Amino acid sequence: MGAPIMFPSLICSVFALLSLAAQTRIQAFKITNSDSFNTTHQNITLSAILQKSAEVCQTVVLKQGGNFVQLRSLTEVSVAAACLSPASAATLKSAISEIQLRNARVDIRYITDSKYHFDDESFEEGRNLITQGVSLVKACLKLKNYESARLQLGETLHTLQDFYSHSNWIELGNRSPYANLINPNLPLENLADKKTPTCQSCITDCTNNILNTIIKQKKLTSGYFSLISIFKPDGKCSHGGTLDMTSRMEPTGGINKDDPEASHGSLHLVAADVATAASKDLLEGIRRSTNDIEFLRLMGISSSSSVLCIVIDTSASMADEIAEVKRVTSFIIDSRRGTADAPSIYILVPFNSTNFGPMNKTTDPDEFKRLVNALSASGEGELKMSLSGLWLALAGAPTASEIFVFTNSPPIDFLKITTVLALIESTKSTVNFMLTNPLTNTSLGILNPLNLLYKTSALASGGQIIEVSKELLANTSSLITNSTVSSLVTIFQAVRNSGGTELFTFVVDSTVRNLTFYITGNPLLFSITAPSGQIQTSVQSEGPLGVIQTVVNFYTVRINTSRPEGQWSINIISALFYTLKVTGRSPVNFKFDFVEVVKIPQPGYFVYKSRPSASGNAKMLVSLLGSASGLLKEVALVDASSSSGVHKGNLENMGNGDYLVTMATVPKGEFYVHVNGQFNSSSTSVFQRQSPTQHKASIISISVLTNGTLVPGQSFKALFTLTTSTNSRTTYIIVVRNSAQYNMTYLPILPSTDTGIAVGFMELSVPANTTGGTEVILTIEAAQPGSTDTNYSFLRLAVSRAVAPPAGLSLSLWLSALTVLISLLSNQ
Template sequence: MYPPDKNTPTCQNCDADVCQNNILENIIRDKKLTSGYFGLVKPTGKCSHGDFLDVTSLQVPKGGINKDGLGSKHGYLHTIAADVAGAASRQLLEDIRGSAGDREFLRMMGIYTFGSSILCFVIDTMGSMSDDIDAIRKVSSFIIDSTRGTAAEPSAYILVPFKDSEFGPRIRTTDPDEFKALINTLTANGDGNSPKMCLSGLQLALTGAPPASDIFVFTDAPPKDLNLFGTVTALIERTKSVVNFMLTGSLSFARRRRGSQGLSSRVAASDSRVYIDLAQTSGGLTIQTTKTELPQANSIIVDSSNSSLVTILEAVRSTGKAERFSFTVDEGVRNLTVYITGRSLSFTLTSPSGVSQSNAGVNGPLGMIKTVGNFITMLLDGQAGLWVITVSSTGSFTLKVVGGNGTLLVTITGSDFVKLTDVALVEASGAGQVSGTMESSGNRDFLVFMDRFPAGEFVVSLNREIIKVTPRASPNYFQRQSSTRFRTSKIMVSAQAVGVLEPGTQFSIPFTVTATTSDTGANFTIRANNDRGFSSSFPSTLALVNGRANGTVTLTAPLNTASGTDVTLTIEAESPNATDTNYGILRLSVVSMVTDITRPVCEVFSVKANCSGDCSLSTWELSANLTDGNGTGIERITRRQGNGTLRTTTAVDESGNKVTRANYTASCCSPTMELVAVDVVGNVGTCYKSLNRGHTLAQFSHLSFILCLSGALILSS
């Protein structure tokens, strides 16, 4: 079934209170798909949705075709339409499941029978990194082997290599053994002292990993592509991913001033300092070690692979001084760990029971201290209550306290035994904070109102009280803090893509910059980047008039770009004095014109069964030919039902079409079988056989159409 072209009429007038039929007979006879327009205008001859709010239903052809309720003009068809819509929706989901596979289908539906964390490595592969790559192999193997089959097993693995003049590709797999093999194939070659395309590789990782991922970057050289600093910052802020840098080279980390010099000069002041800034923005760590010490610092990667890890406290200090921090640990926290990065510092930690331990000794009453380079780790006993840590430093340092949830999972909506007590915005690099006023909006949701925002970057901190569950239980408190920093901006960038990005065709993305600053009227700097390196053009500056200006980014995907390729576009606007910036981010998909709408065909030509009374002593066999005609060809055949053995071979028939011969053998104790055939563009066909039913069914389906619950059939573009 296909829709009629735009010039073909589909409806006739329907003025009666109950319309038996106002769709034209030839549309029904030819099984054309149509839908109802709703709004102010509609094309000539087309159907309206219809009701008292639909102005188009008063235009010729009058009336409407909706079946939304029993009271609609076509309400007598409501139940039938709902049943058809439900069946079509179930069929569509089955088609998607067959095309994508069970694991990805469950992920799409939000059903996880496996871990939800992502293991993502961005690795410098220049000549000086051979020792680092050996260490990465060891830690990745340890994580994979120790979590395989458990709830902590990563749901996916991502690898992005980079060098001094190239980066990528981004490789993603859900197969841990494949990821191991990928790491093992990495080789280090070339001059290791030159700047690298590190930010380009990180950009690829941020656009390919799910939100809130932990990403680890390994390098021993400063970035070559500093122009991507703003783009990477925007992606971190948008995705809320945590980026940790493992630095093993002799990089210079000289301090630099921030703020008054503006964003552009802030980046240029110290190239290698960018790593520290990006880590702090994301809530990650910058760990500086020698190459021989790197394996000892890899514990942070093992810890972060735990998907239940939460941040309890995080603080960044740019000047050396003594400072006291406190944090609250609830009884649900396990594996309480303190991370400190910095040099020439000392600290003292005091537990809720009053026991103290300093960094002077490796082992103490509270836990074990491990120091590698500038990275200090302390695993604590995790007793509930108020902890205090005092840090004295002659230079900058970061402090992070994390833990894994045990029996209590804390979210904003929480359980019935959790009461949100306060929410605050805490300065990322200072002690100031702004407390909010909470208002319940029902369903355990709260609105938090702030009378102002902290200047510069800040994090979100919340505290709750666990209400007494039993009369004898005492209340206890817990504390959580966001990892990613937030910041305020007086600039807003909005963009919306209209249409389809096709290979080899210029695609225009209009965008708007608005600002509530005194800089309006002056030129704002515009930058646009995409993670695929597609050719693009855009205005380098925009002059805002009355606080607003419009621009257009033109993006062109190469002609050979595969359909379904994702591209992330970042549009950045910077104020004239470079003191403020903001971003707009769009994720687009390249879509080729689909000409193959032919689903794979299954022809069962042989079923042999010799099933005796004891099913375990007998077997049955099925043979079938699966073809895709003149389509794109069958890409894979999988077994959805049945415990038998599937063997496939390929041949070419008399018409020159490729034929896949499937031979299935199973025990008579497993009398049901279903095969799924998927072609290159995702059309799905199935073969089903049940000995109990005594006959074979060949079932076919494809992904071209979606049936809405209202009963209107809509063509997906």
């Protein structure tokens, strides 16, 4: 178990320092609030990715004999269209957003670590970070771990981009990238040594403060930076700015080009242009290490955005179910081969009463078919490790995947339900359960009580729970074929626990095709009204609106019109629990994250992979995907079980389809995220979308600080802080799990201070033979005794084979911990 940490004493020693930092300027290319005179990490990254992706798309399209249309402007929508994959506009923007946010995170997490920013003339160390980062991106790509690759790419790009702002490369007259910086086989040349003076003092105008001898000799230097000390080697340049204490020491001033008002701000745009070109070069190196198709997958561009993920019980009694899964997967693979609906990723996780896994992930449909066909039914047991199998699938599947679980038994591993729910919420994936252990009288709509945890998981994810006999299982397979297609969006969703009569209305926009209603519950009646006024009831299996397929308690209504635009309604009458979900196919969707707006050390977003605070004032970063002209008009948190609980947010348009949303209040129970918008400012064509996954707020806040990378043969450490909005002494129950099942130590019970603050520590041992690029999902869960309220933190980690020092808790990590903790305290 981990030892306790003396955290409060460290707070006292640097609290004053961080208070000062809160009021100071930034120390890197800015992240937010860009304009025509200021280029940021965000748009440097965006521009480089769009340019390189367009180049690769052109190569792919021409090789395939297609016609590549030259682009006048580069956007996610235009690049995806030129790639002959317009549906990828949404996934391209989502991938870029992941990379951008991880890029921004470097300044939040590693403010004092000079090598991440090329400060303090740390050229060799910074170059090592870049080359090791690129190596890890390539290793993740090899194992199809695209999301981990994007996260590492974001970090690596930040360090590369900072070189051009923080060094004197631009002042030396260079207007192209330094190729040696991304090539570990080339030497870094003509570096100024630690004893060579590089700058003279300046006060207001620092344009020419680099010594003429340095310029003439083409010596490479960078500014020194420190939050704490004014010390630097004699005669050295400083980074500059009020955050940098070294700039107060002779020679005063600085040389950074982070923005137009920085010490060398006149070169800001030049530095940004070269940083963009360097970012493109780094991306080209990654492309050359793999192939064009895999590079485009990294960027979210593929012929399809769908995922086929099967989690299946392989016990002896499951022979019929396994045969049906073989049939369905073969049908999907064979019928969609070469089409836009062929899944881009295939995942298979088996389980039985004693074992679960491994997780098999591939992009090859024939390999997946071979894996499925190799399944055999053997062994038996009354209870199954189904939640463990689902846990592996959630950990390994891409964000927002559709997962199908087949079993005929309740779980033996019921204690994993909290981790499963945390992963569902974090990954925003949808889980559907195909259960062949129904009660005798399913016509009453009563779920088998042994399936209660499956119901909980399905509802949390926005999925379906279908209880049928083995004989009827084939009749439910349409759910799999309908849900594993590209560009599937959720338009409306509701859950009602006590039944009743209720009228639901929603808008279907002009981009939607394949409108489908899913209703679970029995007995119930419903009637659907189209925009035209036509009505079809649940007793009409074929009617004026479409076809209704009924399998026990599961209704599928496929609307037959190809243009369902307008306002629809459905009236449901039921005495018992029921669910409603309305989906369609559309290129327009949205993504969101709960974030903290960070001012220390610079403006940016820190993404919460945990539940927001129940006290309200929650911040969300919401992005509109797949539309070049759309505008979000409303973002709301909607109570999942009631139509009355709607909490609307205040929107701030951040540009490029991104919105910062402030929620003054949040629902007390489970909620969906709901958005309304229109396609341009003068249009009356409105749209609405909803998250299928349910979310929940918590009075517990949990923040985790790590050094970020797993290294074979070394221990990985994480520090986490817990606070509660009640500000009172409490005890926290801690559960930590990792998807690779590496050995871990941590304290399962943590007492807090009188104000509810506790600090925990965990250590994970990475086996020495672990393959580079292996992805590990770490969850740290916290609860209070006697309370149903829980919270968690979700971390996606990757194993690096690069030689690295032991992953201790550095000063940078401690300062980052204090930054987050102070922010938490200031919000109480």
